[in-house]
Amino acid sequence: MTSLKLDKKFWCTYFPTTLDGNTDTWFKTLRLGTISYFAQLKYLFLTNFMQLRKYKGExxxxxxxxxxxxxxxxxxxxxxxxxxxxxxxxxxxxxxxxxxxxxxxxxxxxxxxxxxxxxxxxxxxxxxxxxxxxxxxxxx
Missing domain, CATH: 1.10.1200 (Non-ribosomal Peptide Synthetase Peptidyl Carrier Protein; Chain A)
Incomplete structure (x- = not known):
């Protein structure tokens, strides 16, 4: 397996190209400069799309x-x-x-x-x- 050693700037630029459909539309509505770190992006993503997750009971x-x-x-x-x-x-x-x-x-x-x-x-x-x-x- 080959692992590419690319800088974080490249991955931040590449990430949006992996999105499609609702996630792409949602991502494009984020205002430039509002996300300071990945954990913040993750939190916003999860809170926005969590209701789409099917509940699995016990x-x-x-x-x-x-x-x-x-x-x-x-x-x-x-x-x-x-x-x-x-x-x-x-x-x-x-x-x-x-x-x-x-x-x-x-x-x-x-x-x-x-x-x-x-x-x-x-x-x-x-x-x-x-x-x-x-x-x-x-x-x-």
Whole structure:
């Protein structure tokens, strides 16, 4: 690997050419002489573009997730799945337990009392099985 030893003045001149789109437009709005050092530029950049960063939650952020009064199991399960999409590298045990703890008292929560699902796959399978049974009873 070749490393070029160029002075900081060159890199400061070259840096703006690496920007495009919104970052280039934002950079061009900075008034000449307002940035004294790189840490200041970094701070301004981050505070300007931080809201564009997608929030990534943690497994613990869904522990208080609850089924709403009048919400069907399917609606709750769909809302729960959407909430877990922002939880990277989640702990499957915590996810399954959070869903179970958030269920309102009813047939599905009673089924989970005997044997709680331990993984995301087991939770999904058992909820889908319950929903199929529920649909079958409605069809009768």
């Amino acid at each position: 497994s613990h952020s869904i522990i208080g997730f609850k089924q709403k009064e009048g919400e069907t199991v399917l609606e709750y399960f769909t809302r729960f799945i959407n909430a877990t999409l922002d939880v990277p590298g989640h702990d499957e045990g915590i996810i399954a337990s959070a869903f179970t703890w958030g269920l309102l008292p009813g047939p599905l929560s009673q089924k989970f009392m005997g044997k709680k699902p331990l993984t995301w796959a087991e939770l999904k399978e058992r909820v889908e099985q319950y929903l199929r049974q529920e649909d079958g009873e409605v069809a009768k």
